[in-house]
Amino acid sequence: MDKIVFIWMVNIFNFNFLAGQNGQQCTTEKRCQCKEVKPGVFADCSGLNLHSYPRFFDGVVTIDVSYNKLKDFPSTVDVPTTLKHLNLSGNLLRNIDTDKSRKLFSHINDLASLNLSSNLIPLEPKVYPADIFMNLTKLKRLDLTRNTLTSVEFRHLDHVVTPLVSLEMFAIDGSEKISFGVGFGTLKYLWHLRLYGSCNRNRLLTIGKDYFDNLSNLRTLDISSEITRNFTTMNWTTSYCSLFYIQRSYFKIVSPEIS
Numbered sequence: 001m002d003k004i005v006f007i008w009m010v011n012i013f014n015f016n017f018l019a020g021q022n023g024q025q026c027t028t029e030k031r032c033q034c035k036e037v038k039p040g041v042f043a044d045c046s047g048l049n050l051h052s053y054p055r056f057f058d059g060v061v062t063i064d065v066s067y068n069k070l071k072d073f074p075s076t077v078d079v080p081t082t083l084k085h086l087n088l089s090g091n092l093l094r095n096i097d098t099d100k101s102r103k104l105f106s107h108i109n110d111l112a113s114l115n116l117s118s119n120l121i122p123l124e125p126k127v128y129p130a131d132i133f134m135n136l137t138k139l140k141r142l143d144l145t146r147n148t149l150t151s152v153e154f155r156h157l158d159h160v161v162t163p164l165v166s167l168e169m170f171a172i173d174g175s176e177k178i179s180f181g182v183g184f185g186t187l188k189y190l191w192h193l194r195l196y197g198s199c200n201r202n203r204l205l206t207i208g209k210d211y212f213d214n215l216s217n218l219r220t221l222d223i224s225s226e227i228t229r230n231f232t233t234m235n236w237t238t239s240y241c242s243l244f245y246i247q248r249s250y251f252k253i254v255s256p257e258i259s
Contacts, residue, residue, distance in 0.1 A: 025041070025057065026041045026043045026056060026057050026059070026060050027043050027045065027054045027055065027056050027057065027060070028054040028055045029045055029048070029050070029054035031045070031048050032044060032045040032048070032054065033045075037061065037062065039061065040059050040060060040061035040062075040082060040084075041059050041060045041061065041062075042060075042061070042062040042064070043056055043060050043062065043063050043064065044064045045063070045064060045065045045068070046064045046065065046066045046067050046068070046087070047066070047067045047068070048068060049068060049069060050065060050068035050069065050070060051068075051069050051070070051071075052070070053065065053070065053074040053075070053078045053079075054078070055077065055078050056078060056079050056080060056083075057080065058080045058082060059080065059082060060079075060080055060082060060083060061082055061083060061084045061085065062083075062084065062085040062086075062087075063079065063083060063085070063086050063087065064087040065087065065088060065091070066087045066088065066089040066090045066091070066115070066118075067089070067090035067091070068090070068091055069091065069092055070088065070091040070092060070093070071091070071092045071093065071094070072093070072098055072100050072101075073088070073093070073098060073100040073101040073104050074100070074104060075100055075103070075104075076103050076104060076107040079104070079107070079108060081107060081108060081110070082110075083108045083110070083111060084110060084111060084112045084113070085111075085112060085113045086108070086111060086113070086114050086115070087115040088114075088115060088116055088119070089115045089116065089117040089118045089119070089143070090117075090118040090119070091118075091119055092119065092120060093116065093119040093120060093121055094119070094120045094121060094122075095121065095127060096116065096121055096127060096128060096132060097127065097128070097129050097132055101132070102132070105132070105133065105135045105136055106135050109135045109136060109137070109138065110138055111136055111138065111139055112138060112139060112140045112141065113139070113140060113141035113142075114136070114139060114141070114142050114143070115141075115143045116142075116143060116144055116147070117143045117144065117145045117146045117147070117171070118145075118146040118147070119146075119147055120147065120148055121144070121147040121148060122147070122148045122149075122150050122152075123144070123147055123148065123149055123150065123154060123172070123173060123175065123177075123178065124150050124152035124154055125152070125154055125156065126152075128154075128157075128160045129160075130156070130159040130160055131163070132160060133160060133161070133163050133164055134163040135163075136163070136164060137163065137164070137165050137166060138166050139164050139166060139167060140166050140167060140168045140169065140189075141167075141168065141169045142161075142164065142167060142169070142170050142171070143171040143194075144171065144172045144173070145171045145172060145173055145194070145196035146173065146196065147173060149173055149175050149177070150177075151177070152177065153177045153178075154175075154177055154178045154179075155178075155179050155181065156181060157172075157178050157179065157180065157181065158180065158181035158182060158183025158184050158214070159181070159183060161183065161184065161187070162183040162184075162186060162187070164187065165186075165187065165189075166189060167187050167189060167190050168189050168190065168191055168192060169190075169191070169192040169193075169194070170190060170192070170193055170194070171193075171194035171196060172194070172195065172196070173195070173196050173197065174195035174196060174197055174223065176206060179211075180211070180212065180213075180214050180215055181214060182214050183214075184214040184215055185214040185215075185216065187217070188217055189217070190215065190217055190218070191217060191218060191219040191220065192218070192219065192220045192222070193212075193215060193218055193220070193221050193222070194222040194223075195221075195222070195223045
Protein backbone atom coordinates (compact mmCIF):
# COMPACT_ATOMS: atom_id res chain seq x y z
CA MET A 1 0.00 0.00 0.00
CA ASP A 2 2.80 2.38 0.94
CA LYS A 3 4.52 1.55 -2.34
CA ILE A 4 1.37 2.42 -4.30
CA VAL A 5 1.01 5.72 -2.44
CA PHE A 6 4.68 6.50 -3.11
CA ILE A 7 4.31 5.81 -6.86
CA TRP A 8 1.15 7.92 -6.94
CA MET A 9 2.96 10.84 -5.26
CA VAL A 10 5.88 10.54 -7.69
CA ASN A 11 3.48 10.62 -10.64
CA ILE A 12 1.78 13.71 -9.26
CA PHE A 13 5.16 15.38 -8.81
CA ASN A 14 6.20 14.52 -12.36
CA PHE A 15 2.91 15.78 -13.75
CA ASN A 16 3.20 19.11 -11.94
CA PHE A 17 6.84 19.46 -12.95
CA LEU A 18 6.09 18.81 -16.61
CA ALA A 19 3.09 21.12 -16.54
CA GLY A 20 5.29 23.84 -15.12
CA GLN A 21 7.90 23.19 -17.75
CA ASN A 22 5.33 23.28 -20.54
CA GLY A 23 3.95 26.54 -19.21
CA GLN A 24 7.41 28.09 -19.46
CA GLN A 25 8.52 26.66 -22.76
CA CYS A 26 7.79 29.66 -24.96
CA THR A 27 8.57 32.76 -22.85
CA THR A 28 10.19 34.00 -19.66
CA GLU A 29 6.86 35.45 -18.50
CA LYS A 30 5.12 32.82 -16.35
CA ARG A 31 1.66 34.29 -16.86
CA CYS A 32 1.72 33.88 -20.62
CA GLN A 33 -0.19 30.99 -22.15
CA CYS A 34 1.80 28.76 -24.51
CA LYS A 35 -0.27 26.85 -27.04
CA GLU A 36 0.86 24.39 -29.67
CA VAL A 37 -0.17 25.48 -33.15
CA LYS A 38 1.00 24.38 -36.55
CA PRO A 39 3.82 24.87 -37.33
CA GLY A 40 5.03 26.14 -33.93
CA VAL A 41 3.95 27.77 -30.67
CA PHE A 42 1.46 30.57 -29.96
CA ALA A 43 2.49 32.78 -27.03
CA ASP A 44 -0.51 34.61 -25.58
CA CYS A 45 0.61 37.42 -23.26
CA SER A 46 -2.39 39.68 -23.79
CA GLY A 47 -3.89 41.77 -21.00
CA LEU A 48 -1.15 41.19 -18.43
CA ASN A 49 -0.36 44.85 -17.69
CA LEU A 50 3.13 44.40 -19.12
CA HIS A 51 5.43 47.43 -19.24
CA SER A 52 8.26 45.54 -20.92
CA TYR A 53 8.59 42.51 -23.14
CA PRO A 54 9.48 39.07 -21.89
CA ARG A 55 11.84 36.96 -23.95
CA PHE A 56 10.21 34.56 -26.39
CA PHE A 57 11.97 31.32 -27.20
CA ASP A 58 12.77 29.66 -30.51
CA GLY A 59 9.81 27.92 -32.09
CA VAL A 60 7.32 30.67 -31.29
CA VAL A 61 5.47 31.66 -34.47
CA THR A 62 2.73 33.86 -32.99
CA ILE A 63 3.08 36.49 -30.25
CA ASP A 64 0.07 38.29 -28.80
CA VAL A 65 1.02 41.10 -26.41
CA SER A 66 -2.14 43.10 -27.02
CA TYR A 67 -3.73 45.30 -24.35
CA ASN A 68 -0.69 45.89 -22.21
CA LYS A 69 1.24 49.10 -21.50
CA LEU A 70 4.09 48.71 -23.97
CA LYS A 71 5.56 51.91 -25.40
CA ASP A 72 7.98 50.56 -28.00
CA PHE A 73 8.59 47.56 -30.20
CA PRO A 74 10.34 44.47 -28.83
CA SER A 75 14.10 44.12 -29.12
CA THR A 76 15.52 41.55 -31.49
CA VAL A 77 16.84 39.56 -28.52
CA ASP A 78 13.26 39.16 -27.26
CA VAL A 79 11.74 37.51 -30.33
CA PRO A 80 12.85 34.55 -32.47
CA THR A 81 13.42 34.75 -36.20
CA THR A 82 10.70 32.10 -36.57
CA LEU A 83 8.03 34.71 -35.73
CA LYS A 84 5.25 35.01 -38.31
CA HIS A 85 2.43 36.81 -36.48
CA LEU A 86 2.79 39.77 -34.10
CA ASN A 87 -0.12 41.45 -32.31
CA LEU A 88 0.81 44.74 -30.62
CA SER A 89 -2.71 46.19 -30.55
CA GLY A 90 -4.07 48.08 -27.56
CA ASN A 91 -0.75 49.37 -26.26
CA LEU A 92 0.86 52.81 -25.91
CA LEU A 93 2.93 52.96 -29.08
CA ARG A 94 3.30 56.52 -30.38
CA ASN A 95 5.85 56.04 -33.13
CA ILE A 96 6.42 53.33 -35.68
CA ASP A 97 9.86 54.55 -36.77
CA THR A 98 12.17 53.73 -33.87
CA ASP A 99 15.56 52.05 -33.60
CA LYS A 100 13.86 48.97 -32.20
CA SER A 101 11.21 48.78 -34.93
CA ARG A 102 13.78 49.03 -37.73
CA LYS A 103 15.97 46.34 -36.20
CA LEU A 104 12.90 44.19 -35.52
CA PHE A 105 11.57 44.38 -39.08
CA SER A 106 14.98 43.33 -40.38
CA HIS A 107 15.22 40.54 -37.81
CA ILE A 108 11.81 38.96 -38.49
CA ASN A 109 11.44 39.54 -42.22
CA ASP A 110 9.32 36.37 -42.53
CA LEU A 111 6.52 38.16 -40.67
CA ALA A 112 3.11 37.42 -42.23
CA SER A 113 0.79 39.57 -40.08
CA LEU A 114 1.28 42.72 -38.02
CA ASN A 115 -1.45 44.25 -35.87
CA LEU A 116 -0.74 47.80 -34.65
CA SER A 117 -4.37 48.80 -34.07
CA SER A 118 -5.62 50.72 -31.03
CA ASN A 119 -2.36 52.49 -30.28
CA LEU A 120 -1.44 56.19 -30.31
CA ILE A 121 0.43 56.31 -33.63
CA PRO A 122 -0.40 59.47 -35.64
CA LEU A 123 -1.44 58.78 -39.22
CA GLU A 124 0.86 61.27 -40.93
CA PRO A 125 3.91 61.18 -43.25
CA LYS A 126 6.61 62.07 -40.74
CA VAL A 127 5.66 59.06 -38.62
CA TYR A 128 5.67 56.64 -41.57
CA PRO A 129 8.88 56.99 -43.63
CA ALA A 130 8.74 55.33 -47.03
CA ASP A 131 11.27 52.63 -46.11
CA ILE A 132 9.85 51.56 -42.75
CA PHE A 133 8.33 48.32 -44.13
CA MET A 134 10.90 47.64 -46.84
CA ASN A 135 12.06 44.35 -45.28
CA LEU A 136 8.57 42.94 -44.72
CA THR A 137 8.11 41.54 -48.21
CA LYS A 138 6.24 38.48 -46.89
CA LEU A 139 3.71 40.45 -44.84
CA LYS A 140 0.14 39.53 -45.80
CA ARG A 141 -1.95 41.37 -43.20
CA LEU A 142 -1.42 44.87 -41.79
CA ASP A 143 -3.83 46.54 -39.36
CA LEU A 144 -3.31 50.23 -38.53
CA THR A 145 -6.87 51.02 -37.40
CA ARG A 146 -7.91 52.94 -34.28
CA ASN A 147 -4.81 55.06 -34.06
CA THR A 148 -4.51 58.86 -33.96
CA LEU A 149 -6.01 60.84 -36.82
CA THR A 150 -4.55 64.32 -37.31
CA SER A 151 -5.22 67.26 -39.62
CA VAL A 152 -2.05 66.49 -41.61
CA GLU A 153 -2.58 65.19 -45.15
CA PHE A 154 -1.06 61.82 -46.06
CA ARG A 155 -1.13 61.73 -49.86
CA HIS A 156 1.81 59.37 -50.33
CA LEU A 157 0.65 56.45 -48.23
CA ASP A 158 1.35 54.23 -51.23
CA HIS A 159 5.08 54.95 -50.89
CA VAL A 160 4.96 53.33 -47.45
CA VAL A 161 2.87 50.31 -48.44
CA THR A 162 4.38 49.53 -51.87
CA PRO A 163 7.28 47.42 -50.46
CA LEU A 164 4.68 45.02 -49.00
CA VAL A 165 4.46 43.03 -52.22
CA SER A 166 2.67 40.08 -50.56
CA LEU A 167 0.01 42.19 -48.82
CA GLU A 168 -3.48 40.70 -49.00
CA MET A 169 -5.38 42.60 -46.28
CA PHE A 170 -4.90 46.23 -45.30
CA ALA A 171 -6.88 47.93 -42.54
CA ILE A 172 -6.64 51.65 -41.82
CA ASP A 173 -8.73 54.46 -40.36
CA GLY A 174 -10.90 56.10 -42.99
CA SER A 175 -9.96 59.74 -43.52
CA GLU A 176 -10.15 62.35 -46.27
CA LYS A 177 -6.56 63.22 -45.37
CA ILE A 178 -5.26 59.98 -46.86
CA SER A 179 -5.33 58.77 -50.44
CA PHE A 180 -4.60 55.49 -52.17
CA GLY A 181 -1.98 56.54 -54.71
CA VAL A 182 -0.76 54.77 -57.83
CA GLY A 183 1.61 52.57 -55.81
CA PHE A 184 -1.37 50.60 -54.53
CA GLY A 185 -1.97 49.44 -58.08
CA THR A 186 1.25 47.41 -57.95
CA LEU A 187 -0.01 45.32 -55.02
CA LYS A 188 -1.55 42.51 -57.05
CA TYR A 189 -2.49 40.45 -53.99
CA LEU A 190 -4.24 43.27 -52.11
CA TRP A 191 -7.72 41.78 -52.13
CA HIS A 192 -9.19 43.06 -48.87
CA LEU A 193 -9.40 46.65 -47.64
CA ARG A 194 -10.95 47.79 -44.40
CA LEU A 195 -11.64 51.47 -43.74
CA TYR A 196 -12.42 51.95 -40.08
CA GLY A 197 -13.78 54.90 -38.14
CA SER A 198 -12.11 56.25 -35.03
CA CYS A 199 -14.23 55.76 -31.93
CA ASN A 200 -16.12 58.66 -30.37
CA ARG A 201 -15.82 60.91 -33.42
CA ASN A 202 -18.88 62.37 -35.08
CA ARG A 203 -17.60 63.06 -38.56
CA LEU A 204 -18.57 62.55 -42.18
CA LEU A 205 -16.21 60.90 -44.66
CA THR A 206 -16.87 61.85 -48.26
CA ILE A 207 -15.63 59.19 -50.66
CA GLY A 208 -15.12 60.57 -54.15
CA LYS A 209 -15.45 58.66 -57.40
CA ASP A 210 -11.68 58.31 -57.79
CA TYR A 211 -10.97 57.33 -54.18
CA PHE A 212 -10.41 53.64 -55.01
CA ASP A 213 -9.12 53.95 -58.58
CA ASN A 214 -5.78 52.32 -57.77
CA LEU A 215 -7.35 49.39 -55.93
CA SER A 216 -8.83 47.49 -58.85
CA ASN A 217 -7.79 44.08 -57.45
CA LEU A 218 -10.06 44.37 -54.40
CA ARG A 219 -12.40 41.50 -53.69
CA THR A 220 -13.83 42.82 -50.43
CA LEU A 221 -14.22 46.38 -49.25
CA ASP A 222 -15.23 46.72 -45.60
CA ILE A 223 -16.36 50.22 -44.66
CA SER A 224 -18.13 49.24 -41.48
CA SER A 225 -17.97 51.75 -38.65
CA GLU A 226 -19.98 54.24 -36.69
CA ILE A 227 -18.99 56.98 -39.15
CA THR A 228 -21.56 58.28 -41.62
CA ARG A 229 -20.32 57.79 -45.18
CA ASN A 230 -21.15 60.11 -48.04
CA PHE A 231 -20.66 58.46 -51.42
CA THR A 232 -20.39 60.42 -54.62
CA THR A 233 -20.93 58.69 -57.96
CA MET A 234 -18.56 55.76 -58.49
CA ASN A 235 -18.39 53.42 -61.46
CA TRP A 236 -18.33 50.16 -59.54
CA THR A 237 -18.62 47.80 -62.54
CA THR A 238 -15.72 49.35 -64.43
CA SER A 239 -13.22 49.89 -61.64
CA TYR A 240 -14.08 46.90 -59.47
CA CYS A 241 -14.85 43.98 -61.78
CA SER A 242 -13.12 41.63 -59.30
CA LEU A 243 -14.93 42.99 -56.23
CA PHE A 244 -16.85 40.05 -54.76
CA TYR A 245 -18.31 41.65 -51.67
CA ILE A 246 -18.82 45.02 -50.04
CA GLN A 247 -19.49 45.17 -46.33
CA ARG A 248 -21.54 48.23 -45.43
CA SER A 249 -22.97 47.37 -42.02
CA TYR A 250 -23.12 49.91 -39.20
CA PHE A 251 -23.03 53.00 -41.36
CA LYS A 252 -25.56 55.21 -43.08
CA ILE A 253 -25.43 55.96 -46.78
CA VAL A 254 -26.11 59.64 -47.44
CA SER A 255 -25.83 59.77 -51.21
CA PRO A 256 -28.69 58.18 -53.19
CA GLU A 257 -26.42 56.86 -55.95
CA ILE A 258 -25.67 53.58 -54.11
CA SER A 259 -28.42 51.49 -52.58
